[in-house]
Amino acid sequence: xxxxxxxxxxxxxxxxxxxxxxxxxxxxxxxxxxxxxxxxxxxxxxxxxxxxxxxxxxxxxxxxxxxxxxxxxxxxxxxxxxxxxxxxxxxxxxxxxxxxxxxxxxxxxxxxxxxxxxxxxxxxxxxxxxxxxxxxxxxxxxxxxxxxxxxxxxxxxxxxxxxxxxxxxxxxxxxxxxxxxxxxxxxxxxxxxxxxxxxxxxxxxxxxxxxxxxxxxxxxxxxxxxxxxxxxxxxxxxxxxxxxxxxxxxxxxxxxxxxxxxxxxxxxxxxxxxxxxxxxxxxxxxxxxxxxxxxxxxxxxxxxxxxxxxxxxxxxxxxxxxx
Numbered sequence: 567x568x569x570x571x572x573x574x575x576x577x578x579x580x581x582x583x584x585x586x587x588x589x590x591x592x593x594x595x596x597x598x599x600x601x602x603x604x605x606x607x608x609x610x611x612x613x614x615x616x617x618x619x620x621x622x623x624x625x626x627x628x629x630x631x632x633x634x635x636x637x638x639x640x641x642x643x644x645x646x647x648x649x650x651x652x653x654x655x656x657x658x659x660x661x662x663x664x665x666x667x668x669x670x671x672x673x674x675x676x677x678x679x680x681x682x683x684x685x686x687x688x689x690x691x692x693x694x695x696x697x698x699x700x701x702x703x704x705x706x707x708x709x710x711x712x713x714x715x716x717x718x719x720x721x722x723x724x725x726x727x728x729x730x731x732x733x734x735x736x737x738x739x740x741x742x743x744x745x746x747x748x749x750x751x752x753x754x755x756x757x758x759x760x761x762x763x764x765x766x767x768x769x770x771x772x773x774x775x776x777x778x779x780x781x782x783x784x785x786x787x788x789x790x791x792x793x794x795x796x797x798x799x800x801x802x803x804x805x806x807x808x809x810x811x812x813x814x815x816x817x818x819x820x821x822x823x824x825x826x827x828x829x830x831x832x833x834x835x836x837x838x839x840x841x842x843x844x845x846x847x848x849x850x851x852x853x854x855x856x857x858x859x860x861x862x863x864x865x866x867x868x869x870x871x872x873x874x875x876x877x878x879x880x881x882x883x884x885x886x887x888x889x
Contacts, residue, residue, distance in 0.1 A: 608677035608704040613649060614641035614686070615676045617708045620654035626834050627846055628871040629712020633688050635731040636715030637707050638669075644699040648735075651675045655838035661847040665737045676706045688713070695719050728878040738851055745848045746855075749826060753855040756804040756824070758882075759797055760853065761790055761862040762870035763811040778866060786866050787817055789889040797860055797887070798822050806856065808849055808873065826852070854880030864889045 616637050624630060634650065641648040649671040652658035659670060677683060684703050688710035695715065699705055716724035738746060764775040767783050778786065798805045798821055805823045809815055810833070815825050826849070830841035837843075853859055853876035861873055863886045877884040 604677060604679050606677070606679060607681045608679035608683050610677055610704040611682065611702045612646050612704075614638075614644075614646045614699070614705045615649050615651055615671065615707070616710075617651040617675065617706055618654070618658075619708050622708075624835060625712045626872060627850060628875040630834075631732065631875060632712050632714045632728070632871075633707075633710040635728060635735070636694070636713065637686070637688055637710070638667075638731055638735060639715060639727075640694065640697045640699065641705070643695075643697075646699060646705065649675070656840055656843055659739060661739050661742055661843065662736045663739045664735070666734050669735055676704060678706070679704065685709075695721070725878045726881075728875060729881050732879045741844075742847055742851060745844065746851055749848075749852060751804070751806065751824075751852065751855070754857045756806050756856055757797065757801055757858045757860065758806050758808060758853045758856040758873070759794055759823075759860045759862065760808040760870065760873035761811070761814060762868040762872070763809065763814060763866075764868045766866050766868075767811050767813045775868065782866065786864065786889075787814065789864065790814060790862050790867075791817055791821070793860075793862055793887050793889045794818050794823060795821055803857060806852065808853060850876045850879070853877060854882060856880070856882055858883045858885065860884075861886050862889050863887060 614637060616634055618624060618630075638648045648667065648669055650658060650669045651671045664670060682703050684700065684705050686699075686705045686707040688707050714724055714728065716727045721727060763786075766775070766778050766786060768777060777783075794805070794807060807815060807818055807823050807825050810831055812828050812831060815828050819825055827845075830839065830845040832839065832842040832845075834843065834846055850872070853873050856877075859873055859877040859882050861870065861884065863869065867889075874884060876882075
């Protein structure tokens with residue numbers, strides 16, 4: 567029922583409707599956190615905490631990263647330290663290590679002081695590049711919308727901004743480096759192809775996206791397979807295929823391409839399985855380290871941001887292929 571209400575607001579209100587939902591959700595967050603409040607002043611003055619509350623739903627990895635980096639930029643511009651509280655279902659540090667910024671949160675995180683803690687709702691943020699934070703406060707963002715701050719505000723090099731901020735904060739964890747080494751791939755020594763089907767070829771996740779009729783499924787598979795074949799013919803580099811559809815990955819296995827292990831494919835918003843999280847971060851880094859990314863695009867395919875923002879993180883060339 568809640569999903570149907572959200573979908574109705576999205577259809578009627580568009581972008582403004584999404585922002586309204588985020589604000590309403592933020593108000594509920596603040597009410598919930600009242601029970602944690604303290605009268606003591608927070609010791610975290612001039613610290614901005616980005617908190618992933620496990621009691622609420624979260625989007626996919628790309629949207630989470632867009633919100634994190636948007637808030638990091640705002641904190642940085644205001645001279646605030648930036649901390650991430652992501653402990654469930656697994657600590658973010660299992661997959662990402664600190665790069666040039668100490669973002670891991672020591673201790674218990676925000677103090678939630680009535681005196682100097684302020685909640686920050688990351689929603690839309692048009693003209694947010696100049697967002698001002700009050701000095702000597704503790705800011706906590708528990709509620710966010712997966713927007714790219716720079717794209718929303720019309721910054722032409724939003725891709726470079728994302729990549730720069732991502733690499734300031736993050737690098738692969740030791741575990742992720744071992745997984746990357748296990749692929750046998752050399753950074754910038756291969757190209758990537760990504761296709762996001764959601765439910766087009768069969769039930770992948772509970773969402774509004776329908777399963778296509780059988781004949782349209784066959785036609786879409788044929789077009790995508792042909793596009794992969796053309797990429798393989800036009801490059802001397804290995805071609806690595808990424809998709810949320812195991813059926814599509816099986817369809818292209820007989821082509822001269824590489825298909826990584828697909829047993830744990832799942833959208834992060836729909837799972838708490840460790841192997842699915844590890845697979846998602848691994849795919850993100852493998853795509854980021856490719857020489858070029860090709861995204862397959864069609865009316866029946868989902869216009870994914872996952873691979874696009876992975877290419878931004880690695881300063882990787884990207885090209886959309888209409889199929």
